[in-house]
Amino acid sequence: MTLEVALRHRFGRFDLDVAFQAPAGVTALFGPSGAGKSTLVNAVAGLLRPDSGRIVVDGWTLLDTASGCWLPPHRRRVGYVFQEGRLFPHLNVRQNLRYGRWFAGLADGEDFGHVVELLGLGHLLSRRPAALSGGEKQRVAIGRALLAGPRLLLMDEPLAALDEARKTEILPYLERLRDDTAIPILYVSHSLSEVGRLATTVVALDRGRAVRVGPAAEVLADPDAVPALGLREAGSILTGRVVAQHADGLTELEVSGGRLFLPRMEAAPGARLRVRIAAQDVILSRERPVGLSALNVLAGEVAALRPGKGPGVLVQLRIGQESLLARVTKRSAEALRLAPGVACHAIAKTVSVAPADIGAAAAGRDAGG
Amino acid sequence: MRVDWLPPEAQSAVLLSLKVSLTATLVSLPLGLLVAHALARWRFPGRQILNGIVHLPLILPPVVTGYLLLLTFGRQGPVGAWLYDWFGITLAFRWTGAALAAGIMAFPLMVRAMRLSIEAVDPKLEQAAATLGAARPWVFATVTLPLILPGVVAGAVLAFAKAMGEFGATITFVSNIPGETQTLPSAIYAFLQVPGAEGAALRLVLVSVAVAMAALAVSEFVAGRIARRVAGR
Numbered sequence: 001m002t003l004e005v006a007l008r009h010r011f012g013r014f015d016l017d018v019a020f021q022a023p024a025g026v027t028a029l030f031g032p033s034g035a036g037k038s039t040l041v042n043a044v045a046g047l048l049r050p051d052s053g054r055i056v057v058d059g060w061t062l063l064d065t066a067s068g069c070w071l072p073p074h075r076r077r078v079g080y081v082f083q084e085g086r087l088f089p090h091l092n093v094r095q096n097l098r099y100g101r102w103f104a105g106l107a108d109g110e111d112f113g114h115v116v117e118l119l120g121l122g123h124l125l126s127r128r129p130a131a132l133s134g135g136e137k138q139r140v141a142i143g144r145a146l147l148a149g150p151r152l153l154l155m156d157e158p159l160a161a162l163d164e165a166r167k168t169e170i171l172p173y174l175e176r177l178r179d180d181t182a183i184p185i186l187y188v189s190h191s192l193s194e195v196g197r198l199a200t201t202v203v204a205l206d207r208g209r210a211v212r213v214g215p216a217a218e219v220l221a222d223p224d225a226v227p228a229l230g231l232r233e234a235g236s237i238l239t240g241r242v243v244a245q246h247a248d249g250l251t252e253l254e255v256s257g258g259r260l261f262l263p264r265m266e267a268a269p270g271a272r273l274r275v276r277i278a279a280q281d282v283i284l285s286r287e288r289p290v291g292l293s294a295l296n297v298l299a300g301e302v303a304a305l306r307p308g309k310g311p312g313v314l315v316q317l318r319i320g321q322e323s324l325l326a327r328v329t330k331r332s333a334e335a336l337r338l339a340p341g342v343a344c345h346a347i348a349k350t351v352s353v354a355p356a357d358i359g360a361a362a363a364g365r366d367a368g369g
Numbered sequence: 370m371r372v373d374w375l376p377p378e379a380q381s382a383v384l385l386s387l388k389v390s391l392t393a394t395l396v397s398l399p400l401g402l403l404v405a406h407a408l409a410r411w412r413f414p415g416r417q418i419l420n421g422i423v424h425l426p427l428i429l430p431p432v433v434t435g436y437l438l439l440l441t442f443g444r445q446g447p448v449g450a451w452l453y454d455w456f457g458i459t460l461a462f463r464w465t466g467a468a469l470a471a472g473i474m475a476f477p478l479m480v481r482a483m484r485l486s487i488e489a490v491d492p493k494l495e496q497a498a499a500t501l502g503a504a505r506p507w508v509f510a511t512v513t514l515p516l517i518l519p520g521v522v523a524g525a526v527l528a529f530a531k532a533m534g535e536f537g538a539t540i541t542f543v544s545n546i547p548g549e550t551q552t553l554p555s556a557i558y559a560f561l562q563v564p565g566a567e568g569a570a571l572r573l574v575l576v577s578v579a580v581a582m583a584a585l586a587v588s589e590f591v592a593g594r595i596a597r598r599v600a601g602r
Binding site: 045047074082084088089090099103104144145148 | 498511598599
C-alpha cells in the first residue's frame with residue numbers, strides 16, 4: 001500500500017511543486033499556513049485540477065497529466081474529512097453515514113456497525129447535525145468518509161476547529177483508525193503535537209515545496225528539519241511498551257534505551273505507546289546525575305549537533321535504537337564539550353510530558369527511528 | 370353562498386385563471402430551476418445576456434411583451450407557424466397562449482427567488498457530496514435540491530400569484546374572449562367597461578384578493594416546514 005504524489009500547480013504568485021512517496025499508515029502534511037497543504041489535498045481529492053502531476057494510490061491512478069488521465073472527484077474513492085465537517089444538514093446522522101455507500105454500491109454490512117462502534121456514534125444515529133457538538137460532528141464526518149469504502153482517507157486539519165478537550169476526545173479514534181484499518185491516511189496539520197501522535201510518515205511543506213520527507217520518528221528527531229517544523233514546538237517521539245501501572249499515578253514505559261515514567265495513561269501492561277518529548281524540556285548531563293527530582297534519565301550518545309541563529313543548539317542523541325532531540329544553549333554545549341560520539345545522559349521531567357503527547361502506537365510499526 | 374353570487378362568465382374567468390396560472394407555474398418550474406442553477410453556479414460566456422433576457426419581461430411594458438409574443442407565436446410568426454405546421458398547435462387567442470404569456474411574465478420572479486436560494490447553498494457541501502461518490506446530477510438531487518426547496522416553493526408561489534394577476538401581455542397576445550382567454554383580471558376589466566356591472570367586478574376583486582392571500586399562506590406554511598426540516602430542528 002503506497003501513495004505516490006507529484007504535483008505542480010501555479011496560481012497567482014503561489015507556486016506548488018511537490019513530489020513524495022509514502023508507505024501505509026498516516027502521512028502527515030505539516031507546515032505553516034500558505035505552505036500548500038490544502039491545495040495538495042484538494043488536488044488529490046480532485047476538487048482542484050493541477051497544471052501537471054501524477055497521483056497514484058496503491059496502483060490506482062487518480063491523475064496523470066502525462067497520459068491525460070484525470071478522474072473526477074466522484075470516481076476517486078477518496079474519503080475526505082473536512083476541517084468544518086460539512087455534514088448534510090437535511091439528513092440525520094445515519095443518513096449522513098450512509099450517503100457514500102449507495103454510490104459505492106455497498107450494502108449495509110457489518111462494517112457499518114463496526115465503524116459506528118469504532119467512532120462511538122451509536123447514540124447519535126437519529127440526530128440531526130444541528131444537534132451535535134463540534135467533536136461529535138467531526139466523528140460523524142470521519143465515519144461518513146470511512147463508510148464510503150475509500151481507498152485513501154484525506155483529513156484536512158480535522159481537529160483545528162475544536163477545543164483542546166474535543167481534540168483529546170477524537171485523537172484516540174484516529175489512532176484506532178490508523179492501527180485497525182489498512183486505509184492510508186493523508187493528514188494535514190499545523191500542530192506538531194498531532195503529527196507526533198499520529199504520523200507514520202512526515203512530509204514537511206514550506207512555501208509550496210516538500211522540504212523534508214521521511215518516517216515520523218526520523219524527521220521529528222532530525223535537527224536539520226527543525227527550522228521547517230518550528231523551533232518552539234520541536235520534539236522527538238519515543239515508542240515503547242507499558243511494563244507497569246504504579247499506584248502513585250505513573251505509567252512505566254520500556255523504550256529501547258531504558259525506562260520512562262509518564263503521567264498516568266490508561267493502557268494495559270504490554271500495550272505499545274508513543275510519547276513525544278519536547279526538545280526544550282530535555283536536560284543533558286555528561287555524568288549520570290544523582291540526587292535529582294527528575295525521574296527519567298536515559299543514557300545515550302550524541303549523534304549530531306546543529307547550532308541555531310540565536311543562543312541555542314539542537315542536539316540529537318542516540319538512545320538505544322531511537323533518536324531524541326534536545327535543545328540547550330551553545331554555552332552549555334561548549335561547557336559539556338558535546339560532540340558526535342560523546343556519551344551523554346538525557347533527563348526529562350515526568351510532569352513536563354503533556355498527556356496529549358502520549359498516544360497508542362501500532363504494534364510492530366514506528367519501532368525506533 | 371348563492372349560486373349567482375358570481376355571474377357565470379365571472380365563474381368561468383376564475384376557473385380559467387386558476388388553470389392558466391397552474392399550468393404556467395408547473396411548466397416553467399423545471400425550466401426556472403435549470404436557469405436559476407445556471408445563473409447561480411455555472412460560468413459560461415453569455416451568462417449576463419441570459420440574465421438580461423430572463424429579466425426582460427420584468428422591465429418591458431407588458432403590452433410590449435404581449436406584442437412580441439404575438440409576433441413570435443402568432444399563426445404567422447416564426448415559432449407560431451412552425452408549431453402549427455408540425456404539431457397543429459395554436460397559441461394565439463387560446464388559453465394555452467394565456468398560460469404562455471403568464472409563464473413568461475412570471476418567469477423572472479420565479480428565477481430570482483430560486484437563484485437566491487441556490488446561491489445560499491454552501492458549495493462546500495456539494496464538494497463533500499462529490500468526494501462521497503455522487504456525480505453532478507446526484508449532487509443536485511440529493512443535496513442542492515433538498516436545501517433549496519423553501520426557495521423553490523417561494524418562487525413557484527410568487528410565479529403563481531403573478532400569473533393570476535397578469536393582464537397586459539395576456540390581453541395583447543390572446544385578447545379577452547369569454548370562456549377561452551378571459552382571465553380574472555380581463556374579466557374585471559370587462560365588467561368595469563359595462564355600466565351597472567361594478568358589483569360583479571367588486572366580487573371578482575374580492576376573489577382575487579382571497580386567492581392571493583391563500584397562496585401566500587400556503588407558501589409560508591410549506592416553506593416554513595421545509596426550512597425547519599432542512600435546518601434539522
